[in-house]
Amino acid sequence: MSSAKPSKTVPGTASPLLAWYDRHARVLPWRISPDERAHGVVADPYRVWLSEIMLQQTTVQAVKPYFAAFVTRWPTVEDLAAAETEDVMKAWAGLGYYSRARNLKRCADVVAEDHGGRFPDTEEGLLTLPGVGPYTAAAIAAIAFDRPAAVVDGNIERVFTRLFEFETPLPSAKSEIRTFVAAATPADRPGDFAQALMDLGATICTPRRPACALCPLTGDCQARKSGRQEQFPVKLPKKAKPVRLGAAFVAERGDGAVLLVKRPDKGLLGGMTGLPTTNWTVRADGETGAKSAPFQAEWRSKGVISHVFTHFELRLEVFHAVVTAIPDHEGWWSDSDSLPGEALPTVMKKALGAAYPALFRKGKS
DNA sequence: GAGCCGTGGAT
DNA sequence: TATCCAAGGCT
Numbered sequence: 239m240s241s242a243k244p245s246k247t248v249p250g251t252a253s254p255l256l257a258w259y260d261r262h263a264r265v266l267p268w269r270i271s272p273d274e275r276a277h278g279v280v281a282d283p284y285r286v287w288l289s290e291i292m293l294q295q296t297t298v299q300a301v302k303p304y305f306a307a308f309v310t311r312w313p314t315v316e317d318l319a320a321a322e323t324e325d326v327m328k329a330w331a332g333l334g335y336y337s338r339a340r341n342l343k344r345c346a347d348v349v350a351e352d353h354g355g356r357f358p359d360t361e362e363g364l365l366t367l368p369g370v371g372p373y374t375a376a377a378i379a380a381i382a383f384d385r386p387a388a389v390v391d392g393n394i395e396r397v398f399t400r401l402f403e404f405e406t407p408l409p410s411a412k413s414e415i416r417t418f419v420a421a422a423t424p425a426d427r428p429g430d431f432a433q434a435l436m437d438l439g440a441t442i443c444t445p446r447r448p449a450c451a452l453c454p455l456t457g458d459c460q461a462r463k464s465g466r467q468e469q470f471p472v473k474l475p476k477k478a479k480p481v482r483l484g485a486a487f488v489a490e491r492g493d494g495a496v497l498l499v500k501r502p503d504k505g506l507l508g509g510m511t512g513l514p515t516t517n518w519t520v521r522a523d524g525e526t527g528a529k530s531a532p533f534q535a536e537w538r539s540k541g542v543i544s545h546v547f548t549h550f551e552l553r554l555e556v557f558h559a560v561v562t563a564i565p566d567h568e569g570w571w572s573d574s575d576s577l578p579g580e581a582l583p584t585v586m587k588k589a590l591g592a593a594y595p596a597l598f599r600k601g602k603s
Numbered sequence: 604g605a606g607c608c609g610t611g612g613a614t
Numbered sequence: 615t616a617t618c619c620a621a622g623g624c625t
Contacts, residue, residue, distance in 0.1 A: 289621080290621065291621095291622095292621090293620080293621040293622095294620090294621065294622045294623075295608090295609085295610095295619085295620055295621085295622055295623095296609085296610075296611095296620060296621080296622095297610090297611075297612075297619090297620050297621095298620080298621085299611085299612080299620095300610070300611065300612090300620085301620095301621090332609090332610075333609080333610075334608085334609030334610045334611090335608055335609055335610085335622085335623090336608080336609080337607095337608065337623080337624075338608095338622090338623080341623080341624090368623095369622095369623070369624090370623085371622060371623045371624080372622085372623090373621070373622055373623085374621085374622075374623085377621065389621085391620090391621045391622080392619085392620065392621075392622085393620085393621070394621090409604090409605095410604095432621095433621090436621060439621095440620085440621085445618080445619070445620095446613090446614075446618090476617095476618090477606095505607085505608085506607085506608070506609090507608090507609085508608085545609090545610095546609085546610085547607095547608075547609060547610090548607070548608050548609060548610095549606075549607065549608075583609075583610090584609070584610060584611090585609085585610095
């Protein structure tokens with residue numbers, strides 16, 4: 239239940255917002271500026287789609303270099319469809335949420351093979367694509383095809399829960415928010431409208447200390463009127479993150495190459511490259527020491543690295559050994575030339591950094 | 604609906 | 615240091 243009353247329209251919202259956007263739109267590599275759009279420049283659906291997938295739960299700053307690398311290497315959806323999944327995973331390494339990368343490749347294949355290389359231009363059609371959910375379908379429909387879709391992301395949730403003081407905690411309030419956004423979305427410039435709301439949420443209507451004095455909607459905002467703008471959105475309390483323990487093993491061959499393995503396609507770090515590890519368990523038992531190594535060697539501890547995942551914290555003890563006899567073990571040996579290009583998630587680079595401080599500093603390659 | 608799924612920057 | 619959280623989707 240919400241204290242906000244349903245309404246068919248949101249008077250005065252679209253016009254001042256778009257006027258603000260015309261002056262203050264962020265300049266982003268995947269974006270058509272409001273001026274360009276007004277002069278008939280059309281967005282490239284491939285770039286809009288790629289950016290929207292990368293931006294899921296990920297900051298603009300983190301996405302920028304990945305977006306540039308992808309569009310340089312794979313300028314069109316056909317190019318991406320022709321790529322090897324393994325190369326896509328390598329290019330995605332470090333960005334997180336790796337199921338996005340697999341779905342990205344699957345989606346490119348579907349668009350290339352089933353849709354003649356053209357993205358569906360309706361929300362319903364886009365929703366059928368792998369990795370494209372309600373938000374992304376609406377965003378692509380609005381931004382790439384200028385359709386009046388109700389785009390609701392985290393920014394827009396924050397803006398609307400403040401405008402109308404939604405007391406219902408997220409995520410329960412989502413459907414109600416969507417109704418309000420749909421009512422507010424104009425038939426004219428729906429793509430710019432959605433991007434304007436997101437820019438407003440990112441730069442003015444921020445989670446903490448929103449700059450209400452600079453907001454084009456400040457006169458329409460109920461939370462601002464009552465001075466409770468920082469109380470919204472209301473969210474359910476979060477669960478504490480348990481700690482899991484484990485061990486990782488850096489086996490070095492005589493020539494310096496390191497043994498790597500491919501992780502299962504599903505689950506944590508699915509489809510990515512990693513070091514051989516134990517299972518990661520909440521119990522500090524015999525499965526976390528050198529004796530749990532995949533094969534016999536002169537294992538020496540190189541310390542414990544800590545890494546925080548979405549739903550648990552990992553403390554990983556890293557063991558290193560120079561192996562003389564080549565062990566019978568799955569995987570491949572990667573030398574110093576190929577190692578930086580492997581599909582290694584950040585936690586694995588951290589573990590390698592414990593064994594080779596000079597090569598992997600702070601988890602970077 | 605709720606759990607799973609990464610990472611790095613800001614405060 | 616601890617906490618939050620950023621253009622969510624899948625199961």
